[in-house]
Amino acid sequence: MAKKMKLNSATVADTFLATLADRGIDYAFVNAGTDWAPVVEALVKVSETGGRAPKFINVPHENTAMAMAHGYYLVSGKMQMVGVHNNVGTANALCGLMNASHDHVPVLLVAGRAPITEQGSDASREVLVHWAQENYDQGGIVREQVKWDYELRAGQEVEDIIDRALDIAVTVPEGPVYLMLPREVLTAPNSGSTAKPRRRAFGVVPPQPNEEAIEEVAKWLASAKNPLIITSVAGRIPENIDNLSSLAEKFALPVVQHGARCVNLPSRHPMNLGTLTDDMVERADVILVLDCEIPWIRRQTGPAPETKVIHLGIDPLYQEFPIRGFEDDLAIAGSSLTAIPMLQDVLSAHLGEDSLTVAARRQEIALAQSERQALLEETLEKSRSQVPINPVWLSACIDAVSDDNTVIVNEVGLNVNHMELNHPWSLFVGPPVGGLGWSLGAGLGAKLAAPEKDVIVVLGDGSYMFANPTPSHYVATAENLPILTVVINNSGWEAIRRAVQSVYPNGRAILSNRMPLVHLDPSPAFEKVVEASGGWGERVTNPEDLIPTLKRAWEIVKTEKRQALVNVICG
Numbered sequence: 001m002a003k004k005m006k007l008n009s010a011t012v013a014d015t016f017l018a019t020l021a022d023r024g025i026d027y028a029f030v031n032a033g034t035d036w037a038p039v040v041e042a043l044v045k046v047s048e049t050g051g052r053a054p055k056f057i058n059v060p061h062e063n064t065a066m067a068m069a070h071g072y073y074l075v076s077g078k079m080q081m082v083g084v085h086n087n088v089g090t091a092n093a094l095c096g097l098m099n100a101s102h103d104h105v106p107v108l109l110v111a112g113r114a115p116i117t118e119q120g121s122d123a124s125r126e127v128l129v130h131w132a133q134e135n136y137d138q139g140g141i142v143r144e145q146v147k148w149d150y151e152l153r154a155g156q157e158v159e160d161i162i163d164r165a166l167d168i169a170v171t172v173p174e175g176p177v178y179l180m181l182p183r184e185v186l187t188a189p190n191s192g193s194t195a196k197p198r199r200r201a202f203g204v205v206p207p208q209p210n211e212e213a214i215e216e217v218a219k220w221l222a223s224a225k226n227p228l229i230i231t232s233v234a235g236r237i238p239e240n241i242d243n244l245s246s247l248a249e250k251f252a253l254p255v256v257q258h259g260a261r262c263v264n265l266p267s268r269h270p271m272n273l274g275t276l277t278d279d280m281v282e283r284a285d286v287i288l289v290l291d292c293e294i295p296w297i298r299r300q301t302g303p304a305p306e307t308k309v310i311h312l313g314i315d316p317l318y319q320e321f322p323i324r325g326f327e328d329d330l331a332i333a334g335s336s337l338t339a340i341p342m343l344q345d346v347l348s349a350h351l352g353e354d355s356l357t358v359a360a361r362r363q364e365i366a367l368a369q370s371e372r373q374a375l376l377e378e379t380l381e382k383s384r385s386q387v388p389i390n391p392v393w394l395s396a397c398i399d400a401v402s403d404d405n406t407v408i409v410n411e412v413g414l415n416v417n418h419m420e421l422n423h424p425w426s427l428f429v430g431p432p433v434g435g436l437g438w439s440l441g442a443g444l445g446a447k448l449a450a451p452e453k454d455v456i457v458v459l460g461d462g463s464y465m466f467a468n469p470t471p472s473h474y475v476a477t478a479e480n481l482p483i484l485t486v487v488i489n490n491s492g493w494e495a496i497r498r499a500v501q502s503v504y505p506n507g508r509a510i511l512s513n514r515m516p517l518v519h520l521d522p523s524p525a526f527e528k529v530v531e532a533s534g535g536w537g538e539r540v541t542n543p544e545d546l547i548p549t550l551k552r553a554w555e556i557v558k559t560e561k562r563q564a565l566v567n568v569i570c571g
Contacts, residue, residue: 010189010190010191011038011041011042011186011187011188011189011190012038012152012158012185012186012187012188012189012190013038013039013041013042013186013187014042014045014051014190015158015159015190015191015195016039016042016158016162016181016186017039017042017043017046017051017052017053017054018051018052018053018195019158019159019162019195020053020054020081020162021052021053021054021195022052022195022198023162023163023166023195023198023202024078025054025079025080025081025108026054026055026078026080027054027055027056027057027069027072027080027081027448028054028055028056028057028080028081028082028083028110029057029059029064029065029066029068029069029080029081029082029083029445030056030057030058030059030065030082030083030084031058031059031060031061031062031065031083031084031085031089031092032058032083032085032112033084033085033086033088033089033112034085034112034126034127034129034130035085035086035112035113035114035115035181035182035183036083036085036112037123037183038123038183038186038187039083039186043056054080054081056083057475057479058475058478059471059475060468060470060471060474060475061092061468061471061472062082062084062089062090062092062093062096063092063093063095063096063435063437063441063468064096064440064441064444064467064468064471064472064475065082065083065084065093065096065441066082066093066095066096066097066099066100066107066109066441067096067099067437067438067439067440067441067442067444067445067467068082068441068442068444068445068448068475069081069082069100069105069107069445070096070099070100070103070105070107070431070438070441070442070445071409071428071441071442071443071444071445071446071448071449072445072446072448072449073105073106073107073445073449074105074236074262074425074428074442074445074446075407075425075428075445075446075449075450075453076449076450078449079105079106079107079108079166079169079170079174080107080108081107081108081109081110082096082107082108082109082110083110083111084109084110084111084112085111085112085133086111086112086113086114086133086134086135086138086180087111087114087133087134087135087138087141088133089111089112090109090111090138090141090142090178091141093109094141094142094145095435095436095437096435096438096441097109097142097145097146097176098145098431098433098435099430099431099433099435099438100175100176100431101145101146101175101176101320101433102320102431102432102433103261103431103432103433104172104173104174104175105174105175105176106166106169106170106174106175106176106177107169107176107177108162108165108166108169108176108177108179109142109146109176109177109178109179110178110179110180110181111138111178111179111180111181112180112181112182112183113134113138113151113180113181113182113183114130114131114133114134114182114183115130115182115183115184116182116183116184117184121184121187122187123183123184123186123187124184138151138180139151139178139180142178145176146175146176146177146178147168147169147175147176147177148164148165148168148169148177148178149177149178149179149180150164150165150178150179150180151179151180151181151182152179152180152181152182152185153185154184154185154188157196158190159195159196161179162179163198163202165177165179166202167202167203167204169202170202170203171202171203171204172203172206172314172335173314173315173320206314206334206335206338207314207333207334207335208334208335208338209312209332209333209334209335209338209339209342210332210334211342213330213332214332214339214342214343214346215346216330217288217310217312217330217332217343218343218346218347218349218350218351219350220286220308220310221251221253221286221288221343221347221351222347222350222351222357223357224285224286224308225285225357225360225361226283226284226285226286226361226364227253227254227284227285227286227287227288227361228253228254228256228280228281228284228286228287228288229244229248229253229254229255229256229287229288229290230255230256230257230258230276230287230288230289230290230292230295230296231244231255231256231257231258231260231264231289231290231291231292232257232258232259232260232261232264232291232292232293232294233260233261233262233264233291233292234264234290234291234292234336234340235262235263235264235265235424236261236262236291237335237336237337238424238425239337240264240336240337240340241263241264241265241266241423241424243337243340243341243344244264244265244290244340245265245266245269245271246344247340247343247344247347248265248269248271248272249269249270249271250344250348250353251344251347251351251353251358251361252271252358252359252361252362252365253271253288253361254271254273254280254361254365254368255269255271255272255273256273256274256275256276256277256280257274257275257276258275258276258292258294258295258296259292259293259294259432260275260416260429261428261429261430261431261432262424262427262428262429263421263422263423263424263426263427266421266422267416267419267420267421267422268420268422270365270366270369271365273365273368273369273372274372274416274417275416275417276295276296278296278300278301281295281296281301281302281303282301282302282303282304284303284307285304285306285307285308286307286308286309286310287303287307287308287309287310288310288312289309289310289311289312289313289316289326289328290312290313290336290339290340291312291313291336292313293318293321293324293432294324294326294432295311295326296326298325298326302327303327308329308330309326309327309328309329309330310328310329310330310331310332311326311328311330311331311332312331312332312334312336312339313333313334313336314333314334314335315333316328316331316332316333317331376417376418379392379418380392380393380396380418383396383543384543385543385544386543386571387541387542387543387571388490388541388569388570388571389540389541389542389543389546389568389569389570389571390543390570390571391413391414391415391488391570391571392415392418393543393546394413394414394486394488394546394568394570395413395414395415395416395418395419396418396419397546397547397550398414398419398456398458398486398550399418399419399420400547400550401547401550401551401554402419402420402454402456403454404422404423404426405452405453405454406426406453406454406455406456407425407426407427407428407443407446407447407450407453407454407455407456408421408426408427408428408455408456408458409428409439409442409443409446409455409456409457409458410427410428410429410430410439410458410459411429411430411436411437411438411439411457411458411459411460411463412430412458412459412460412463412488413458413459413460413488413570414458425450425453428442428446430442436462436463436466436467437459437463437464437465437466437467437468438463438467439457439458439459439463439467440457440459440464440467440468440469440472440485441467441468441472442457443455443456443457443483443485444472444475444476444479444481444483447481447482447483448479448481451481454484454554454557454558455483455484456483456484456485456486457483457484457485457486458485458486458488459485459486459487459488460487460488460489460490460494461487461488461489461490461491461492461520461523461526462492462493462520464485464487464526465520465524469526469529469530470529470532470533473529473530473532473533473535473563474533476533476535476563477533477534477535477563480561481563482557482558482560482561482562482563482564483557483563484550484553484554484557484563484564484565484566485530485563485564485565485566486550486565486566486568487526487565487566487567487568488568488570489523489526489567489568489569489570490569490570490571491519491520491521491522491523492518492519492520492521493517493518493519493520496517496518497515497518500515500518525539525567526565526567527539527565527566527567529565530563530564530565533563534562534563535562535563535564535565536553536556536560536562536563536564536565537564537565537566537567538552538553538565538566538567539566539567539569540566540567540568540569541569546568549566550566553565553566
């Protein structure tokens with residue numbers, strides 16, 4: 001047998017950690033494996049010698065780790081690292097990776113790789129799984145969900161590889177990247193614990209909207225009788241909330257949200273008409289689709305043939321979707337951060353804010369807003385005493401116990417029309433791909449990014465079971481991240497039931513007493529799960545008890561600094 005090599009005191013792993021810290025990676029959310037031995041050794045060196053490295057957080061499930069990085073980015077705007085075992089760890093992270101990919105959230109996903117050699121090094125294969133945990137193409141597991149994947153090779157400068165990964169990840173449209181680290185490469189001798197300096201910030205300058213195209217949009221909006229702006233994530237850029245508020249108010253441009261994943265316009269803004277309805281699309285004569293992947297559901301509604309439709313965004317074709325068949329008269333590539341002020345300036349030359357056109361729009365929108373508010377109040381009043389608890393009432397109750405310091409991470413169930421949401425960080429909603437269980441880890445990441453904020457996570461009972469609650473509650477305790485979790489418990493898969501109803505509205509399943517594959521009863525006592533990690537839990541069935549229970553939970557979170565969970569039995 002060949003003689004084993006001695007591990008050098010300065011290794012690629014040392015430089016790897018130093019480079020991450022130098023490039024602004026503050027946290028690494030990691031579920032390690034045997035391939036992470038060199039990193040563990042390097043972390044101990046850092047602690048003993050005073051070197052630099054991100055803070056490594058031990059997260060006992062890969063999807064939770066991905067969600068934490070996701071939530072951290074939403075609040076802070078800073079990408080972080082997730083570390084996983086080789087192929088098996090990568091596979092476990094795939095659902096969270098899909099969420100990040102379709103939500104355009106940059107994450108540096110770093111995976112170990114089974115040792116390459118069978119002998120000759122202290123880092124060579126040593127246990128049975130090292131043969132089974134090797135793929136012909138490990139990157140193939142994730143390639144459709146990442147912008148870039150690569151395996152660090154012997155002799156390559158790890159700084160260059162990390163820089164390329166981060167550069168690609170934060171270039172619009174942002175997204176995750178994947179780096180594999182073979183064990184033998186990490187143990188190889190290297191220059192040490194300093195990183196080469198970098199000359200520029202990561203990412204490239206995003207494309208600027210075409211001025212002639214913006215001029216055309218302004219002309220259409222100026223002459224429109226019933227214009228409409230549809231957005232989903234324009235508010236993901238915090239400055240856009242004020243920019244869009246100003247544009248909409250000045251020229252009486254109603255704004256609606258379809259599949260919104262953040263606050264795009266303050267709730268009480270006079271031009272905020274809430275969520276999209278079919279009649280809005282059908283009545284509009286000019287529609288500006290702004291940072292919105294799916295502006296309406298084609299099988300249900302669509303604009304009139306003569307309606308002018310503009311799609312504006314970094315990638316208005318949304319090329320990550322294999323098929324996306326929405327009509328448009330103009331597609332403009334560019335950042336909404338630049339486009340909205342440009343449009344306001346150009347529109348001012350075509351339309352005065354005191355013109356008869358704007359005045360007529362403003363009057364009509366005010367009437368629509370009045371009718372909308374009356375309907376919301378009526379709906380809320382009906383929901384107050386309904387048993388099981390109506391999600392509308394739950395939404396209003398969560399709103400009642402929240403304030404301007406609250407961050408709400410909603411995976412499913414909340415009705416934002418019954419809530420007061422005014423700040424960029426007031427609300428974050430789960431990604432469109434629908435990888436369940438996202439919100440619990442995302443809430444922990446949000447709390448880590450902004451410990452001064454109060455975080456509420458809202459998710460369904462099925463999503464809670466997908467969220468790896470034991471690992472998530474463990475991390476909340478271990479890292480002192482007290483959050484409030486609200487489970488909307490209807491003992492079933494509502495999305496499946498609705499899908500069956502949509503496809504077979506008069507089918508046997510709808511007419512049957514019990515639909516297969518939909519029910520999740522008997523329902524577990526979710527309030528007990530959090531107690532295993534030192535948290536507080538309570539079950540609520542009576543709508544009158546909801547606000548007092550939420551207040552008790554908040555008191556536990558805020559004063560005792562413990563996580564809490566409220567299991568709400570809903571209809």
